[in-house]
Amino acid sequence: MLSTYTSYKLITRDLDRSLTLKASERQVALESDYYLENIGKVETIDDFLDDTRLFKFAMKAFGLEEMSYAKAYMRKVLTEGISADDAFVKRLSDDRFTQFATMFNFEGKGSSAVEGSAVRQGVVDRYVRQSLEVSAGEENEGVRLALYFQRSAASVTSAYGILADEAIQEVVFTALGFPDEMKAANIDRQAAAIEARLDIASLQDPKEVEKLLTRFTALWDAASSTNTSPLLMLFETSSAPSVGLDLVMSLQNLKRGGY
Known part of the structure; x- marks a missing residue:
């Protein structure tokens, strides 16, 4: 897959x-x-x-x-x-x-x-x-979210704008590593947490949006994998191509690092 x-x-x-x-x-x-x-x-x-x-x-x-x-x-x-x-x-x-x-x-x-x-x-x-995004989501909801974010990110001008759109919020929260429990917090606290980790103005830059989406998609796949570490899965199938240590370390750093 x-x-x-x-x-x-x-x-x-x-x-x-x-x-x-x-x-x-x-x-x-x-x-x-x-x-x-x-x-x-x-x-x-x-x-x-x-x-x-x-x-x-x-x-x-x-x-x-x-x-x-x-x-x-x-x-x-x-x-x-x-x-x-x-x-x-x-x-x-x-x-x-x-x-x-x-x-x-x-x-x-x-x-x-x-x-x-x-x-x-x-x-x-x-x-x-919209039809393209919907059909992509039938195969992988993460792809639909990424496509929507790519299209809509430039319209966001504040942390509250992120929180007002559930799809954009999902991408940002995933990319920033926020736990699901964060969504239950006071909205002002959520906005402050976003502003502390993300330069909202960077969403106007397509290159910065792509960086955020690279992180989002990696963490989305990691979260979607059940019962198995995403890193261990790289080595579990003997028929799969070998993966270099540099790629493993890059994925680990991506998971730990900030945006």
């Missing part, structure tokens, strides 16, 4: 090709075509919500597929929009809803909310990327 890092790199080494292959898959292509053919017919929030296939496509594009059934909830998100200081989305901790309401800005743009390339091909591109 491929390691989490190897699987992640196979996808991201030529990300454009990976996305093109995903977009060409029959089901993805069919849903994308339906969206592009029908989104222009939408003039109101009711039009949008009433076309379940169209609405579910848009929700999946923003990683909200599990909320597709909650049309009353999403009606409130779209109706109140993003303009008012007390708008519903501004009281939610999950930024995906703000992104969704910003893209489908019926409150601000009315019937012209679905015009323009961003709300058409841009949403399709999001759907394809």
Whole structure:
């Protein structure tokens, strides 16, 4: 079985090709075509919500597929929009809803909310990327988390931003070696612990993000191995290729060291 890092790199080494292959898959292509053919017919929030296939496509594009059934909830998100200081989305901790309401800005743009390339091909591109991540997660949830983090890390501007997104939090907590019990601590203590170990500004640098993901994927695989030390597993299968001491030491240092 491929390691989490190897699987992640196979996808991201030529990300454009990976996305093109995903977009060409029959089901993805069919849903994308339906969206592009029908989104222009939408003039109101009711039009949008009433076309379940169209609405579910848009929700999946923003990683909200599990909320597709909650049309009353999403009606409130779209109706109140993003303009008012007390708008519903501004009281939610999950930024995906703000992104969704910003893209489908019926409150601000009315019937012209679905015009323009961003709300058409841009949403399709999001759907394809989301589909790629979901399919990767079916094989290895760590790969899905790594892909999501690579895509989303630059949007994080504070430790609280990390804590507001469960997937990003999982990557950071794993990479920093925080125990699961940390998630039950006071949120301010969690934020302080993150700030003490991680330069939040480094998430704007793709090279630093890759370093963090290298650590995350190694520790994810180590934690996923049950009853056996990840280092001992390197030597237990006699038919496996030999592993140099330098690699073993690198893995050990990676597990012990800070980011």
